[in-house]
Amino acid sequence: MSVSAAARHLESLLPRLASLRQYLQFHARLLTSGHLGAHPGLRARFLDRLALSPHPAALPHALLLLRSLPTPATNDLNAALRGLAASPHPARSLLLLAGRLLPALLPRPDALSLSFALKASARCSDAHTTVQLHALVLRLGVAADVRLLTTLLDSYAKCGDLASARKVFDEMTVRDVATWNSLLAGLAQGTEPNLALALFHRLADSFQELPSREEPNEVTIVAALSACAQIGSLKDGMYVHEFAKRFGLDRNVRVCNSLIDMYSKCGSLSRALDVFHSIKPEDRTLVSYNAAIQAHSMHGHGGDSLRLFDEMPTCIEPDGVTYLAVLCGCNHSGLVDDGLRVFNSMRVAPNMKHYGTIVDLLGRAGRLTEAYDTVISMPFPADIVLWQTLLGAAKMHGVVELAELAANKLAELGSNVDGDYVLLSNVYASKARWMDVGRVRDTMRRNDVRKVPGFSYTEIDGVMHKFINGDKEHPRWQEIYRALDDIVSRISELGYEPETSNVLHDIGEEEKQYALCYHSEKLAIAFGLIATPPGETLRVIKNLRICGDCHVVAKLISKAYGRVIVIRDRARFHRFEDGQCSCRDYW
């Protein structure tokens, strides 16, 4: 066989390599045939495949091979950078580029090298390294490369530096659809969903901004829907849905999965389920089921969550998200035994969130010993949220010892938020232990307690209005406060008395009532009442869990004013109608 024929033969074997043994044999033949040095293209292709092979020994072997080369080429380096960036230890990719993994002189990196390194810094959330790589992009003179700059933008966004991501975007002279998608997704996931939506509207208004023959694609839609879901804006969500239809993207299963999530989080369970049923059964993925089960759960339909879970085809294995969604549904519907049954039959290892849901489920049901036993027998130490869950259960059932224990753990873990103190103080107050109530208050004062601000949104005619507890920022605040006075007098006739035990301040009863009266969700509802025609459904989104008093008030308003009120709090939906809530006061 001539040299080139041998090389062609090896080349043809390359795509068929699978086992580690085959890779090692191939390596041996490269060595013995002399092609390792004589055929750098073949060598780099082999190295690339080896470094990406899923076998755990493959990547170390690729690095060994790289080290054995007297003068590695840029492509050899890139293969290793790529493999390391995709590995469980992406930081090693950065060490390699910095020359700390190879003793020999490094070949000069190119745009591709930087692309892989940026992927690695994104996976490490290493903003500092992303900045350094940005400098390297400029130094190497490869800053006109759309793909590289998109990767750079994405890396900034994934490291949480949205300002720099935006700046890269703004300074790019050519942007393709992936560039837009990258910033869109970065903003949507980086707690700037409103900016994401503004960017989407800019793209939707004139996608002449895109290179010719390029259109928004399913990634654009998924990212935009994720922003709508976070904001809870049904109007924007429906606009994105219509937009997707125009481009024939509404049949795409990933778009459908995002639509299910969006409609559910924007308060429309029926639309979410319509989308789920519109997907052909054989096209439904695990995520489709997870999103639909979660939709039932958020809306308090635990029985339906269980039913859908049982109906999952056997070819789709439930994952941790599926179980969490089902458990959540059981929790919100008070289905204790079903929840425990599902938890005990889990076929994946439960994580902190699964335990959290079970502890909440047991705690609400008054099974505090079991809840506590669950916490201390978990295979990992409980986190802050879990102790807060237990503290909440202790408060609900007036168990002082457990509340104290949980509060001590919270202090140990460095939690210092007002809610913890309020719960502990309320347990003492329920037992008339006023000295202890005072002691908690003193501790609060000493510790400079962090207040988690409560705020609510409501969408009226497509405009979002934001309210913070007791604020007077809204242009119509005087009308809103007058409406609240009217509300209080009308629901008082139905027997309303303020539930002031949720307020812990060193203030008198009347001031406590004041503090409660202007909770953000009440401001949002009052505004909704004066800004919409009679009978229209009011939709409110709250960042925290709804408080007991607001829950009572919302029920009474729904009766006194003949309005359906839908409140999405941090955990679920409450639908108030004719004096009742869909959660049946179990939340």
Add this chain to the structure above:
DNA sequence: TTAGGGTTAG
């Protein structure tokens, strides 16, 4: 020969 963007979670 090798590069960029995405959904579900207490």
